[in-house]
Amino acid sequence: EAQVTQNPRYLITVTGKKLTVTCSQNMNHEYMSWYRQDPGLGLRQIYYSMNVEVTDKGDVPEGYKVSRKEKRNFPLILESPSPNQTSLYFCASKSGGGHYNEQFFGPGTRLTVL
């Protein structure tokens, strides 16, 4: 089954404790992206990657890191989480061919930072 997976789905942590949210897709997609979704706001892009070893900042990159060492994986790293990073996070991927191709989203990770 073609899908985007994220782990963990739910996480409660404390300020300053480094964490990684994994994202993996099995569709051989070139493009991958991380978003956060907060009440009353649209999805905001954190980082994106056009292909392996190619990453770029989105609209809200502060406090986050990413890497793209393999095509299928795009982990999101919070080196020192803070309460304002409490949010619902989505990973997404799309094929690089065809600008109209839709993005496929993972199930989401609900993060709470105390």
Next chain:
Amino acid sequence: GQNIDQPTEMTATEGAIVQINCTYQTSGFNGLFWYQQHAGEAPTFLSYNVLDGLEEKGRFSSFLSRSKGYSYLLLKELQMKDSASYLCAVRLQDSNYQLIWGAGTKLIIKP
């Protein structure tokens, strides 16, 4: 700056028709997407418009007017399962796939 406006919430009756509007003021335009998002779930793709006009896909249709910076999503024969948020997103540039997202419209369907 970039701005996408959608109504926060709408209510409609099962079996009826509802139109969800989206207006945008962005620095570029290379297409407009509509996604559906059920509560607590991931967004799923509904439609894409890049040229003016109406695109029909079953019970759902999407319209675009680039000169007016305006789009709408039309849902016909509403079903209870259509209760969800509907997200409008604009692709800014041809060179990448970055999207600017509206906050979404929560659609409540009543029997």
